[in-house]
Amino acid sequence: MTAPDLELHGVALAYGGQPVLAGVNLRVEAGQVLGVLGRSGSGKSTLLHVLAGLLEPDTGEVCLSGRATTTRERRGQSGFVPQRPSLLPWRTVLGNLTLALELRGERGPGARRRALDLLAQFNLAEAANLWPYQLSGGMGQRVAVLRAALFARDLLLLDEPFSALDALTRLEFQRWLAGLHAEWRPTVVLVTHDVREALALCDRVVVLGGKPARVVLERGNLPTLRSPGADPRPLEGELLTALLGQERP
Numbered sequence: 576m577t578a579p580d581l582e583l584h585g586v587a588l589a590y591g592g593q594p595v596l597a598g599v600n601l602r603v604e605a606g607q608v609l610g611v612l613g614r615s616g617s618g619k620s621t622l623l624h625v626l627a628g629l630l631e632p633d634t635g636e637v638c639l640s641g642r643a644t645t646t647r648e649r650r651g652q653s654g655f656v657p658q659r660p661s662l663l664p665w666r667t668v669l670g671n672l673t674l675a676l677e678l679r680g681e682r683g684p685g686a687r688r689r690a691l692d693l694l695a696q697f698n699l700a701e702a703a704n705l706w707p708y709q710l711s712g713g714m715g716q717r718v719a720v721l722r723a724a725l726f727a728r729d730l731l732l733l734d735e736p737f738s739a740l741d742a743l744t745r746l747e748f749q750r751w752l753a754g755l756h757a758e759w760r761p762t763v764v765l766v767t768h769d770v771r772e773a774l775a776l777c778d779r780v781v782v783l784g785g786k787p788a789r790v791v792l793e794r795g796n797l798p799t800l801r802s803p804g805a806d807p808r809p810l811e812g813e814l815l816t817a818l819l820g821q822e823r824p
């Protein structure tokens with residue numbers, strides 16, 4: 576598979592009769608990074624679970640490269656990093672990476688080689704034989720992203736990957752992620768509640784708002800870490816206003 580473009584049409588979902596998503600429409604082009612912003616509890620993780628094929632929407636369509644997909648199909652088509660990524664504590668970093676390949680039916684020296692090459696490519700070669708408890712927060716996140724990418728690297732779904740990191744580690748991890756994106760050009764959906772983080776990494780941003788949530792603001796062609804230039808401050812203000820649900824003066 577190559578990086579797909581992604582479109583959602585009228586995706587709605589309720590938990591036990593309680594509507595959370597109300598007709599969400601959005602799109603992201605192949606190889607671009609979409610930021611999904613929203614306040615806590617607005618339904619960002621729910622939306623990502625729908626994209627990952629872990630939750631079945633009540634109505635609506637999720638299209639990959641122009642084709643409507645079933646929830647089951649989507650399960651194998653994305654690398655998903657949940658909010659609290661759980662590296663298996665009884666496997667080393669290398670073992671955690673090869674797990675993603677085992678799920679794809681790849682085992683043995685070939686799989687091991689691929690995982691080791693990936694670690695080397697993204698500056699984690701020295702971590703191969705460490706146990707998860709020996710990793711810093713930033714390293715753990717990198718390994719979790721690489722594991723997801725080994726499973727399906729053309730569509731990455733990242734749920735608040737920076738939330739547990741301190742400011743400096745966050746910045747390093749952002750740069751690392753931008754480097755990974757420049758290398759493969761996957762389509763990425765990045766959930767965050769941090770406007771600056773979204774502006775640093777995303778080509779396009781949507782803000783979820785309302786109860787149940789829908790897209791209340793959408794902005795494309797953003798200046799990112801990869802294409803610096805324009806002053807992001809006016810946009811930052813606009814996104815914050817949408818997030819807070821206030822009228823613009």
Ligand SMILES: Nc1ncnc2c1ncn2[C@@H]1O[C@H](COP(=O)(O)OP(=O)(O)OP(=O)(O)O)[C@@H](O)[C@H]1O
Pocket residue numbers: 590591595613614615616617618619620621622768
């Ligand atoms: N499995 C579930 N059963 C019932 N309600 C749920 C379930 N998961 C989430 N919710 C509710 O759905 C709403 C949206 O939750 P969700 O986790 O998608 O929001 P979020 O925007 O990702 O929040 P946060 O930024 O705090 O992670 C919340 O009100 C939450 O309590």
